[in-house]
Amino acid sequence: MAFAGKRLKGLIAATFTPMTSNSDINLAAIEQYVDYLVQKQHIRNIFVNGTTGEGMSLSVHERKSLAEEWVKQARGKMNNVIVHVGCLSLSDSKDLAAHAASCGADAISTVCPSFLKPSSLDALVLYLKEVASAAPSLPFYYYHIPRLTGITYQIYELLGKVKKNIPSFRGVKFSDVNLMDFSLCVSEYKEFDCLYGVDEQLLGALAFGAHGAVGSTYNYLGKKNGDMMAAFEEGNLLKARKIQCSLQEFLIFVFDMGWGLAEFKDIMSQVSGIPLGPSRLPLYSSMKFDHHDNIKTKMLKLDLI
Ligand SMILES: CC(=O)N[C@@H]([C@@H](O)[C@H](O)[C@H](O)CO)[C@@H](O)CC(=O)C(=O)O
Incomplete structure (x- = not known):
């Protein structure tokens, strides 16, 4: 069993998926990416094929190739590779979960399908139980991101139900601003890892006892966030x-420019020097070359790089 008894904590980078100029996956960049995270950002945990990694825009085949490469390159360098297996199809998610176990991932996580949504919390639990059953040896994390999925159940209520139903359940990746729900999860379910996912207010979540955090900005601001966590501790x-x-x-500054995930990927390429390529449609970056200097100037001014 991967990390029986081990707690997942600290910073976890939600990785971007390296792509070629045609938006095909680019496995060759992953080795350099892992080294950059470890050496420059002091990151030892990654969450792959999630939102930042455009997992939902990738085929099952691509997701398996990526999971294998991340696990291979992280071996001996990182502590945990968590593979996101959420899909619209339950059978695809189970396939990805079983594959994650077979290729040596440390844990899996899933969002709930959000086109046809569960009609109740109990239906959501049944769904999660099915996905987890495909990889019973791997720690399993629910990925709560209501702004994107539209699934808004209170997570502390969900934890009460999964506790009795899913033996491999270990916690939640909580990408929402509702700190009261988050706080209830931490205080009432001490056996679970509660990982916060809104990078801009991580300090608030730490005050409520977050065990760790998963996010996109930890790719290029991991060291700075690590300094913040150390100062808090x-x-x-x-x-x-x-x-x-x-x-x-x-x-x-980034949001005022109207930027989102596609531009975050460009920022990571600039800051790290690793050519991560464009995002896949429908994401499309509006960042122009002369914006690069503005980003760098802003980061230097704020003492972030
Ligand atoms: C909506 C979204 O992409 N949220 C990000 C945050 O890290 C986000 O980029 C950051 O807080 C900046 O808004 C993460 O919660 C997503 C994530 O962890 C993932 O890629 O799986």
Whole structure:
């Protein structure tokens, strides 16, 4: 069993999927990507094929190839590779879950399908139980991202139900701003790992006892976020707040430009120097070459790089 008894904590980068200029997957860039995360950003955990990785825009075959390559390249360098297996089709998700177990992933996670949605919390639990059953030896995490899925059940209620129903269930990746629900998960279900997923307010989640965090910005701002977490743990709230505010100011700059995931991928390519390629349609980056200098200037001004 992968990490029986081991808790998932700290920063987890939700990786971008390297692509060629034609938006085909580019497995060759993954080795350099892993080394960059470990050496420059001090990141030792990755969440692959998730939102940032455009998992839902990839074929099952591509997702399997990517999972295999991430696991292969992370071996001996990273602590955990968590593979997102969420799909619209339950059988595809089960296929991906079984594949993740066979290729040596450390854990799996899934969103719930969001085209045809579960009609109740019990239906969601039944769905998650089915996915988890395809990889019973792997720790299983529910991926809550209501802004994208439209599935808005209270997660602390879900945890009460999965506790009795899914033996491999280990926690939640909580990508929502509802810190009261998050706090209830942490305080009422101490046996589960509660990983926060809204990078711009991680400090708030740490105050509520978050065990770790999964996010896109940890790819290129992992070290800075690590400094913030260390300051928080040392009780240096002033320092932690200063760093969080700089990170927020950077993200406000990005959002004010109307940018999203496709542009985040461009930012990662610029900051890391790794050519990650474009995103796959329907994502499309509106970033122009002369924006690159603005990004760098902003990051330098905020002491982020
Ligand atoms: C909607 C979205 O993409 N949220 C990101 C955040 O890391 C987000 O990019 C960040 O907080 C900036 O808004 C993560 O929660 C997603 C994530 O962890 C994933 O890619 O699976």
